[in-house]
Amino acid sequence: MNSTAVIAIHGGAGTILRASMASDAEQRYHAELHHVLAAGQGVLAAGGSALDAVSEAVRLLEDCPLFNAGHGAVFTAEGTHELDASIMDGRTLEAGAISCVTRVRNPILVARRVLEASEHVMFTGAGAEAFAAAQGFEFVDPAYFHTDARYKQWLLARGQQGSMLDHDGATLASQSSAQPDDPTPHEPIDPNRKFGTVGAVALDQHGHVAAATSTGGLTNKQAGRVGDAPLIGAGCYADDATCAVSTTGSGEMFMRMVAAYDVAAQMAYRGVSLEEAAADVVMNRLPRINGRGGLIAVDARGNVTLPFNTEGMYRGFARVGEAPVTAIYR
Ligand code: ASP
Numbered sequence: 036m037n038s039t040a041v042i043a044i045h046g047g048a049g050t051i052l053r054a055s056m057a058s059d060a061e062q063r064y065h066a067e068l069h070h071v072l073a074a075g076q077g078v079l080a081a082g083g084s085a086l087d088a089v090s091e092a093v094r095l096l097e098d099c100p101l102f103n104a105g106h107g108a109v110f111t112a113e114g115t116h117e118l119d120a121s122i123m124d125g126r127t128l129e130a131g132a133i134s135c136v137t138r139v140r141n142p143i144l145v146a147r148r149v150l151e152a153s154e155h156v157m158f159t160g161a162g163a164e165a166f167a168a169a170q171g172f173e174f175v176d177p178a179y180f181h182t183d184a185r186y187k188q189w190l191l192a193r194g195q196q197g198s199m200l201d202h203d204g205a206t207l208a209s210q211s212s213a214q215p216d217d218p219t220p221h222e223p224i225d226p227n228r229k230f231g232t233v234g235a236v237a238l239d240q241h242g243h244v245a246a247a248t249s250t251g252g253l254t255n256k257q258a259g260r261v262g263d264a265p266l267i268g269a270g271c272y273a274d275d276a277t278c279a280v281s282t283t284g285s286g287e288m289f290m291r292m293v294a295a296y297d298v299a300a301q302m303a304y305r306g307v308s309l310e311e312a313a314a315d316v317v318m319n320r321l322p323r324i325n326g327r328g329g330l331i332a333v334d335a336r337g338n339v340t341l342p343f344n345t346e347g348m349y350r351g352f353a354r355v356g357e358a359p360v361t362a363i364y365r
Pocket residue numbers: 047048103200201229230231232250251252253261262263264282283284285286287328
């Protein structure tokens with residue numbers, strides 16, 4: 036047993052500007068991050084596995100409308116929601132993922148079931164929903180994923196043509212007409228990019244790591260588009276021998292850089308620290324191809340790093356026995 040158990044989470048990166056963030060909105064983000072971290076910390080404190088801690092943290096983030104995953108997911112170009120999620124166990128290198136699901140309430144729980152109950156690693160679309168149904172998962176009407184804030188971002192993104200990161204969309208929305216009756220706080224974004232994927236990484240008391248990632252993808256993405264979030268190695272990776280990683284950002288670039296795995300590979304092959312490997316991916320390699328976003332990572336010694344190359348990233352970490360730490364801006 037070791038006492039360095041820790042969980043880290045993210046709620047997406049993007050153009051999150053202090054100037055355009057109302058203080059009550061800021062408080063709400065901190066409170067939600069704190070709540071999720073405390074839940075994950077509780078799992079770890081009770082001797083639970085890193086896999087259980089990241090599943091629970093991401094499930095809570097999916098249920099929260101502030102983040103682009105589950106309830107609160109962004110809209111596709113068709114005005115629908117298509118959700119992606121993945122999870123990996125660093126102890127066994129087992130993984131599960133689903134993509135393009137439209138009616139599953141908690142995609143991360145289905146991804147977890149793929150890890151546990153299927154000989155396959157990834158299911159997509161109708162096949163993923165058939166797997167979920169056969170496993171007895173809860174289905175929701177697609178309207179469950181609708182939130183007025185994301186709808187507004189989508190209308191703006193359509194006007195701009197192209198897709199955008201979730202938090203970039205929110206900044207854009209906050210800079211256009213504010214609707215006083217809209218319960219979702221408008222965090223800041225720029226007209227081009229905002230990412231709101233959620234993720235968690237953890238190290239448990241038994242020395243094992245795990246990672247989980249879940250997203251609605253990019254606002255106004257083309258139907259059928261799959262990003263990095265459900266791809267093992269791109270948006271999610273975990274190996275006790277190196278680290279656990281969950282990413283958020285311009286998914287296409289994270290896919291091309293095999294970003295999550297690259298952090299682990301640099302540690303293994305170059306012998307560098309977690310912090311150095313993660314910083315190289317986020318600050319050097321991704322920017323080379325205009326990759327925007329960040330990642331969270333932990334290693335088996337309890338080191339934690341949360342680098343990002345955007346203006347902000349909703350993030351936090353909590354060590355067992357210590358108060359959770361949350362942050363938004365650089
Ligand atoms: N990486 C996600 C995707 O490309 C978006 C995000 O992080 O918000 O689907």
